[in-house]
Amino acid sequence: MITTPNLTDPDGFFAALMALHEGLSDAESRRLDARLVLLLANQIGDPAVLADVLAAARRASAAPELAPGAG
Amino acid sequence: MSAEPLVYASQTARRARRTYAFLAAPDAERNGLRRVPVVIAGGGPCGLAMALDLARYGVECVVLERANCLSDGSRAICWAKRSLEFLDRLGAAAGLVARGVTWNVGKVFLGSAPEPIYTFDLLPEKDQKFPAFINLQQYYLEEALVERLAAEACVELRWQHAVKAVRQDAAGVTVDIGTPLGDYTLACDYLIAADGCRSTVRSLLGLDFAGRSFNDNFLIADIRMKAPFPAERRFWFDPPFNRGRTALMHRQPDDLWRLDFQLGPTVDRRAALEPAAVAAKVHGMLGAEIPFEYEWVSIYDFQCRRMERFVHGRVLFVGDAAHLVSPFGARGANGGLQDVDNLGWKLARVLAGRSPPALLDSYDVERCRAADENILNSARATDFMTAATPAAQAYRDAVLELARDFEFARPLVNSGRLSRPAVLDDSPLSTPEASTFEHAMRPGAPCVDAPLGSGWLLEKLGGRFVALHFAADDAAQRQVPAGVELVVVRPADDREGLAARRYDAAPGTTYLVRPDQHVCARWRAFDPHALDAAVKRATVH
Numbered sequence: 108m109i110t111t112p113n114l115t116d117p118d119g120f121f122a123a124l125m126a127l128h129e130g131l132s133d134a135e136s137r138r139l140d141a142r143l144v145l146l147l148a149n150q151i152g153d154p155a156v157l158a159d160v161l162a163a164a165r166r167a168s169a170a171p172e173l174a175p176g177a178g
Numbered sequence: 179m180s181a182e183p184l185v186y187a188s189q190t191a192r193r194a195r196r197t198y199a200f201l202a203a204p205d206a207e208r209n210g211l212r213r214v215p216v217v218i219a220g221g222g223p224c225g226l227a228m229a230l231d232l233a234r235y236g237v238e239c240v241v242l243e244r245a246n247c248l249s250d251g252s253r254a255i256c257w258a259k260r261s262l263e264f265l266d267r268l269g270a271a272a273g274l275v276a277r278g279v280t281w282n283v284g285k286v287f288l289g290s291a292p293e294p295i296y297t298f299d300l301l302p303e304k305d306q307k308f309p310a311f312i313n314l315q316q317y318y319l320e321e322a323l324v325e326r327l328a329a330e331a332c333v334e335l336r337w338q339h340a341v342k343a344v345r346q347d348a349a350g351v352t353v354d355i356g357t358p359l360g361d362y363t364l365a366c367d368y369l370i371a372a373d374g375c376r377s378t379v380r381s382l383l384g385l386d387f388a389g390r391s392f393n394d395n396f397l398i399a400d401i402r403m404k405a406p407f408p409a410e411r412r413f414w415f416d417p418p419f420n421r422g423r424t425a426l427m428h429r430q431p432d433d434l435w436r437l438d439f440q441l442g443p444t445v446d447r448r449a450a451l452e453p454a455a456v457a458a459k460v461h462g463m464l465g466a467e468i469p470f471e472y473e474w475v476s477i478y479d480f481q482c483r484r485m486e487r488f489v490h491g492r493v494l495f496v497g498d499a500a501h502l503v504s505p506f507g508a509r510g511a512n513g514g515l516q517d518v519d520n521l522g523w524k525l526a527r528v529l530a531g532r533s534p535p536a537l538l539d540s541y542d543v544e545r546c547r548a549a550d551e552n553i554l555n556s557a558r559a560t561d562f563m564t565a566a567t568p569a570a571q572a573y574r575d576a577v578l579e580l581a582r583d584f585e586f587a588r589p590l591v592n593s594g595r596l597s598r599p600a601v602l603d604d605s606p607l608s609t610p611e612a613s614t615f616e617h618a619m620r621p622g623a624p625c626v627d628a629p630l631g632s633g634w635l636l637e638k639l640g641g642r643f644v645a646l647h648f649a650a651d652d653a654a655q656r657q658v659p660a661g662v663e664l665v666v667v668r669p670a671d672d673r674e675g676l677a678a679r680r681y682d683a684a685p686g687t688t689y690l691v692r693p694d695q696h697v698c699a700r701w702r703a704f705d706p707h708a709l710d711a712a713v714k715r716a717t718v719h
């Protein structure tokens with residue numbers, strides 16, 4: 108699993124992600140995210156990397172929540 | 179599983195489900211005098227096949243069946259290739275295949291699109307004696323086994339004899355039996371519990387049956403109609419006639435069709451079984467103009483459970499008594515028949531004093547693992563369909579949406595992973611391999627079929643230990659150790675080299691095959707000492 112920055116344009120990617128969800132209901136967003144996860148997972152393929160990614164995602168959400176409007 | 183059957187008039191079905199006459203036990207038994215090697219509780223597919231298999235090895239047994247008829251209602255219809263191969267060894271497959279509907283292809287549809295999003299062929303390797311599946315009503319299979327049993331002098335099948343109490347000690351098992359003419363007692367060396375998911379024997383011994391229920395309901399309608407649909411498994415996600423849910427269609431013989439509609443977690447069973455409610459679904463699926471008759475309609479909910487162990491002293495559990503799966507994948511009876519195949523030769527050896535009772539422990543190890551595999555597969559399929567949480571729903575729908583456009587998502591669609599025989603990896607009976615081979619036919623694998631001479635390879639295997647030797651020339655002969663029979667695959671018989679290819683064999687390659695047609699060991703060269711050691715290991719000598 109790559110844990111160092113690997114995106115050439117982080118802000119651009121984040122904005123594209125937000126634009127993707129624009130105007131969608133919660134349910135629609137959820138489904139879109141699910142499609143995205145599945146597409147990305149297939150790009151990775153490697154079961155060991157996928158297992159690391161799943162575990163890391165779960166760990167991150169176990170961390171204390173960000174205070175609203177932090178920073 | 180629980181079912182509330184609602185029977186619609188159909189005389190044909192009533193005739194197909196035969197009844198059998200009650201016969202009282204002989205007087206001598208009613209005085210508690212008889213001891214038989216094996217008593218089998220339950221005359222469903224597993225109990226009947228168990229008796230036939232034991233008869234092949236000359237083991238005397240008595241089958242006790244509580245009912246006076248074959249199985250009722252909507253039960254198993256899909257019989258897998260592996261079951262047919264086993265039933266062929268029992269002399270019962272030809273008639274079943276002739277009567278059944280042969281199919282190899284499954285199609286998955288999404289929404290109202292007329293074209294499937296996904297098609298799978300369950301028999302990618304052709305040139306085998308049996309197809310991937312036949313569809314045939316469970317009562318026909320039972321009827322065929324009952325007919326075959328009538329020819330076996332060492333088996334007695336007793337209708338309306340119910341197991342009521344069981345006691346066992348180190349020396350044997352005593353079974354109290356209830357009949358319309360009063361109770362009697364039989365003693366036996368081993369009791370096989372094949373008495374189904376609500377097993378009396380399991381309750382009498384106070385044994386657990388742990389697992390889970392799925393929070394969902396399925397309407398199963400067997401209907402009779404003349405329809406041109408092909409013999410294939412059709413599965414729908416979110417069809418217009420069952421929005422947001424699934425549906426399944428299977429063809430059976432006699433112009434019968436199995437339709438299955440997912441109803442969801444909360445349902446008013448009475449209302450859902452109203453003829454008008456059922457007709458709306460059926461017409462939605464098949465078109466308003468198709469005339470049909472009901473054969474049997476009921477609502478099921480499904481569970482996956484298994485006993486912690488299948489061997490309890492001298493009481494041995496097989497089939498639904500030992501494990502229960504949801505039907506998506508047809509792993510219930512097909513899994514149970516593999517139990518029977520696995521147990522028969524072992525029990526026969528133990529009873530003949532040719533192996534110690536410890537051989538039966540391998541039944542427990544091998545079939546518990548196989549049951550786990552069946553439970554895992556059928557639970558995953560049921561979870562995919564039921565999608566019990568919002569996240570599960572989102573991912574299921576995402577998979578289906580992507581599957582329409584992208585090939586990569588199609589293997590994620592789970593409408594049931596259809597029954598395949600278990601590979602007995604890590605079996606204590608297998609000899610680990612010392613040479614390099616392709617993985618597929620490793621020790622523990624079920625033997626795959628191939629054309630051989632004017633017949634089939636699998637016809638040469640089973641019922642005893644076989645040394646399967648791939649020879650360089652047609653005149654090859656080899657000396658095999660006692661207890662093993664030699665089968666030589668000669669180039670002249672393996673004309674297209676399919677057997678050699680499927681077994682990754684070169685001249686000299688030798689497989690040791692168990693009586694239940696699982697690979698036990700394999701070598702690149704013929705070595706009688708290695709064969710002897712492998713057989714000893716497989717028979718716990």
Ligand SMILES: Cc1cc2nc3c(=O)[nH]c(=O)nc-3n(C[C@H](O)[C@H](O)[C@H](O)COP(=O)(O)OP(=O)(O)OC[C@H]3O[C@@H](n4cnc5c(N)ncnc54)[C@H](O)[C@@H]3O)c2cc1C
Nearest residue numbers: 220222223224244254255256341374378497498510511512
């Ligand atoms: C809707 C549905 C669809 C299915 N489809 C398939 C499929 O396509 N393929 C597949 O492989 N499986 C399928 N199954 C599962 C299959 O029906 C079972 O796995 C199979 O019947 C198990 O066989 P068995 O012999 O272990 O038990 P059973 O068939 O349940 O037989 C047990 C027998 O024991 C008898 N008995 C019970 N108690 C006693 C007692 N105290 N004394 C004496 N006798 C007793 C009963 O009367 C019964 O005849 C399906 C099941 C359902 C419900």
